[in-house]
Amino acid sequence: MLSIALGPIVISISQLITLSGLVVFWGLTYLQTRNNAQQKEILNHIFTAIFTGFITARLAFILTMWQAYQENWWQLLNISDGGFLSGYGWAAGTLVLIRFTISNKSLVKIYITSAAITASCLIIPIFSAALYQSGIELPRSQLSNMQGQEVNLSAYKGKPIIINFWATWCPPCRREMPVLDAAQKTHKDAVFIFVNQGESPATVEQFITSTQLDIQNIFSTRVVTLAKNLVP
Structure with a gap:
């Protein structure tokens, strides 16, 4: 958007x-x-x-x-x-x-x-x-899911996409996650993608479990350049 x-x-x-x-x-x-x-x-x-x-x-x-x-x-x-x-x-x-x-x-x-x-x-x-x-293209960046498998964002092309960049150590990120969790369940016509910034899968899974969130499409990247690449 x-x-x-x-x-x-x-x-x-x-x-x-x-x-x-x-x-x-x-x-x-x-x-x-x-x-x-x-x-x-x-x-x-x-x-x-x-x-x-x-x-x-x-x-x-x-x-x-x-x-x-x-x-x-x-x-x-x-x-x-x-x-x-x-x-x-x-x-x-x-x-x-x-x-x-x-x-x-x-x-x-x-x-x-x-x-x-x-x-x-x-x-x-x-x-x-x-x-x-x-005409805005999704950038090609190195993303992986929680199982370590590489993910290509172009696979989600064709639907409205909301990309959220977050980390467990970021207080504003932690506060907004329940809102985005609810939005993901409400707006089925859009794709919500959650890109964790450089943390291990274990850290991410521990946070999701402790907060009892049911978030889909959680990915991680070791190279924090995706957000910059999204700026046309």
Whole structure:
């Protein structure tokens, strides 16, 4: 997944495109209502819809991963983990706007016009991001499974792939493993790969056993270059 790091916050390209679309939608609505006495109220409706969608998308994700979050309640507020189910957010935000248009039919044309132009503006960025990501090749690196057999990542090509680099001595890695374990069970359409950084199979197996995790696709590498090779 393509992403941009802003300090401790990592924003995926899809999330960035979504944010850009919301800004464009708000701007277009602002221009259409600049001579409307109710402009402030109309724009407030958009902010309410965005806020509702944001909260709904986050809560939907938290409920999906509820068991993992119980081990660390503070992570509920850590939106930098990118935990959002956008489909629920879009549905909630749309319902809010529909509710406001029921009492003011003139808003229907304004919102539809803004939405149509916004969608047209986002076609090229969405298509470009999809085309670019489809061209990224998985690197050829020396990986081995817990039995010492060599593994080629190209064998997993064709599905969405999430690669997690971790080590048993890394506190943040240990905290996120239950979340990723739950995600692996929930998202069957994606492949989760866990690459341990330079530790022995015995150390890895001891950690997995002690934490009672049921993680699949655990590999190890003695050469810590795979993460760098993934950067296009």
